[in-house]
Amino acid sequence: MAQEAMLPRVFTVTSARPETEDTVTLELEPADGRPFAYQPGQFTMVYVPGVGEVPISIAGGGPEEATLLHTVRAVGAVTDAICRLAPLDQVGIRGPYGSGWPLQEAEGGDLVVVAGGIGLAPLRAVVRMALAQRDDYESLAVLYGARSPADLLYEQELRQWRSRFDIEVEVTVDRSAPGWHGDVGLVTQLLGRIPFEPDQTTSMICGPEIMMKVVARSLLSTGVEAQRIAVSLERNMQCAIGLCGHCQFGRDFICRDGPVLPYSDVAARMRVEDL
Numbered sequence: 001m002a003q004e005a006m007l008p009r010v011f012t013v014t015s016a017r018p019e020t021e022d023t024v025t026l027e028l029e030p031a032d033g034r035p036f037a038y039q040p041g042q043f044t045m046v047y048v049p050g051v052g053e054v055p056i057s058i059a060g061g062g063p064e065e066a067t068l069l070h071t072v073r074a075v076g077a078v079t080d081a082i083c084r085l086a087p088l089d090q091v092g093i094r095g096p097y098g099s100g101w102p103l104q105e106a107e108g109g110d111l112v113v114v115a116g117g118i119g120l121a122p123l124r125a126v127v128r129m130a131l132a133q134r135d136d137y138e139s140l141a142v143l144y145g146a147r148s149p150a151d152l153l154y155e156q157e158l159r160q161w162r163s164r165f166d167i168e169v170e171v172t173v174d175r176s177a178p179g180w181h182g183d184v185g186l187v188t189q190l191l192g193r194i195p196f197e198p199d200q201t202t203s204m205i206c207g208p209e210i211m212m213k214v215v216a217r218s219l220l221s222t223g224v225e226a227q228r229i230a231v232s233l234e235r236n237m238q239c240a241i242g243l244c245g246h247c248q249f250g251r252d253f254i255c256r257d258g259p260v261l262p263y264s265d266v267a268a269r270m271r272v273e274d275l
Contacts, residue, residue, distance in 0.1 A: 008092030013085050019153050024083045028068040036068050039100030040125035041260040045240050047092035052078040055237040057122035071121035097240040099260045101126050106202035110139040114215050116207020120153050123206050141168040141194040145187030148173050149180045168194045188218045198223030206232040216263045226264035233258050
């Protein structure tokens with residue numbers, strides 16, 4: 001089982017769309033034609049021959065979810081190589097791995113999605129799935145914060161979401177720029193604008209760890225239960241199946257037990273600096 005899980009499948013790049021100055025969304029198609037099933041929140045290990053391998057969250061599928069989408073920011077040698085890929089280039093994909101967002105548990109109540117920076121990528125599939133099954137949820141809200149207007153992901157999709165009447169979408173940036181007429185400030189300031197009933201709300205949060213802690217505490221202060229707040233943690237994942245130990249976080253291995261975990265399980269550990 002472990003040996004099979006370590007074997008990559010070949011995927012071909014079908015499109016590479018720049019999102020920001022250093023971030024690209026790749027659409028990938030399995031070379032063997034077999035479908036790629038995943039849960040929103042899971043990740044894959046992406047291998048660039050001759051360069052290396054890194055974990056990347058799944059951002060969703062392409063048209064009709066027939067392909068695999070990864071949104072990647074260039075922050076090192078491997079991610080830089082991934083961001084330089086062009087159509088017809090090939091990569092190795094292992095996975096999917098890890099835990100997904102608790103969409104099923106959220107059914108019947110309010111859903112609040114909060115993202116910071118590239119943290120919108122792992123949550124994109126959540127929003128798409130919730131919209132596709134809109135009757136399964138009461139209120140649906142997306143709160144998104146980025147460093148600047150130039151750092152916003154999925155701008156066209158954000159506009160499409162905002163044009164609907166069955167979802168609340170609020171966007172803010174840390175610093176403004178010429179032509180920006182939206183909010184400036186922390187994403188937590190947007191919580192007061194959206195309708196939700198704390199005792200029936202599930203929230204899913206992804207972004208910088210400090211941002212997730214602040215948002216989670218703000219939600220707790222409104223009455224949302226800690227076990228109904230899910231966060232996606234990022235650690236040094238290398239093997240993806242819990243063998244190497246590089247991503248250990250207290251009693252958990254993030255690649256195996258996460259990356260999505262209930263805030264009630266990790267709140268105490270997230271308060272420990274450099275754990």
